[in-house]
Amino acid sequence: MLDERSRQVLFAVIQCYVNTPGPVGSRVVTKKYSFGLSPATIRNIMSDLEEMGYLTQPHTSAGRVPTDTGYRYYVDSINAEERYVNGVFAAELARKLELLRKDINAFLDEAARMLSSLSHYVGITISPNSSTTTLSRIELIKYRDGRVAVVIFTDEGLIRNTVIQMDTDLSQRDLNRITSYINYQFSGRTLEEVRKVVAKELVKEKVLCDNLISEAMRICDAVFSSAPGNIYISGLSEVLALPDFCNVDRIKELLKTIEDKHIIVRLLDKIAGAEGPQVFIGSENSLDEMKSFSLVAATYREGKRPMGAVGIIGPTRMDYLQAISIVDLTAKYISEVLSS
Amino acid sequence: MLDERSRQVLFAVIQCYVNTPGPVGSRVVTKKYSFGLSPATIRNIMSDLEEMGYLTQPHTSAGRVPTDTGYRYYVDSINAEERYVNGVFAAELARKLELLRKDINAFLDEAARMLSSLSHYVGITISPNSSTTTLSRIELIKYRDGRVAVVIFTDEGLIRNTVIQMDTDLSQRDLNRITSYINYQFSGRTLEEVRKVVAKELVKEKVLCDNLISEAMRICDAVFSSAPGNIYISGLSEVLALPDFCNVDRIKELLKTIEDKHIIVRLLDKIAGAEGPQVFIGSENSLDEMKSFSLVAATYREGKRPMGAVGIIGPTRMDYLQAISIVDLTAKYISEVLSS
DNA sequence: ATTAGCACTCTATGATGGAGAGTGCTAACC
């Protein structure tokens, strides 16, 4: 439906626009790309592209700007083609992530920072959540004032600690027995499963005969009900350097969006399990807050199981090629580290 | 050195300016505050105040704006007087903090959020650091691939976990013995002390004869050398709503400052131990990045010992009275919760 | 010492008028 020449012109306009913001004129296209055509011809083609919805004019007698649809066409095309990967990026990625094999939390924090510093957009990573992490072991440690510290180890290397307040004052010996019981019962199951089972048990046996099991269930209930799935965001000052954020309102818009971390989590949850990097361009985003931004994200896995996600948020005028490469690579590296 | 009337005029100008940005004229002062004086007289007084350095004119024939010195005078005065505390603030503070007695990390996170939502500036809290927290107990738990999970409990209710990579593969039994040893040696001492002692030991006995102690020292070295002292920042979108941040450069400036958390930590470390809320107005700040902002901060304590700090960052055009109240109250509440 | 009056200064605002960039159309060209 789009002949080769029109495609080329569309891509040229997009590339021009991504490099330097501001409407792209026909003359510029002929100068930067040697189509062997005059500006007039390019104008005709661009006019056609506008009619088809790939380009738009901010006002009559201005150059053209890509629409979300235009970007989408572009992204779909480059998805099919071989992907451009800058060697320096890859090396830096590998180097930084290597340093952090031992601590997944610091790891994800650093990964977010890196995503943003490489892409110059906002970098985001979310840690594995309850439905994807499996319990390796739990430890209960008596603390003062009837409080108990609970440390959860997952098979993926995540450690989470919580302090809970007990009604009854348990001895460390009791706690040890409860620990054994919980580990025996739930080790190897996802946190989400544990939560569900516990909820069911609590309802079923309103008055639990065995006091120990009853306490165990209560502890699990308190600990596994919250699923905080950490999120790391970095690079705000990075995007502010972009000309796209020269007016204050857009900054506010972005800040509001990413300050409410739930929005981002919901966004990334949607792509959980999808194969390869996912791109959401402007209006394609289901969330209103994101309709003027683009999101490039990918899930990382341990083996086959999707664990969490990494992504980049930026203006729709984004270097998608680079963004996709960076996100894809990062996700793959994290998967590799997790699976090793 | 400043007669009562001049003082009143200065305060009037400051209050006008804080309420509505933009230079304050003599007419406005006479209208809003009934001094029983004509604009001309006020003008003379304001002229004097300018000469003394408390006010300044953006340009000839504009109204006056307070200088940092002016704010300083104002703040010092209200410090002496009885402090204005809004009852609603106090109640909300108490209510929110009450909910969080059990988990100090979530507590501080929430406190930062609250500081910002009450003050409409950026809220900041930092958790106790190595020099102020004392080790209650350490737990070592064997993990996969020769890694060991270290959980540190402090007397203040902080829990910190780290994973470290061991050269030699130790059994859980070995780890238990190391645990006992460390707890016996270091329980009750500040993390900073532990770090120092360990460093000394490691140098002194280059070849440690006792393998267990040697391992213990190595673990301690790895764990206590880093002092991450968490920092919680909240309310960026809050300050963007202020007219002070209508131009993009100021936003960038602020963002750069608070994105580099080390800056903030250094800033708050300086006030550690000071009695009551501390105010740093614009150029008074020792750090260049902060010279166009103001910081109001206070330390919170456990008993007598200073533990961490809470604060507010905003434009120099700040409602100092309110900011001081909020910060002071928050610090006091946290101290109370910690000490109970 | 205070105040009314007035000239002066500076900013903010809105109108005006090119300059520049780019389009769309038409007619000529290969």
Place this chain on the structure above:
DNA sequence: GGTTAGCACTCTCCATCATAGAGTGCTAAT
């Protein structure tokens, strides 16, 4: 028939200019 040169037209951007408005500083009167 696709391509191109030429040209009129449109729209933005920018600088210039004039004016209104706010506020001061000074002087002379109270």
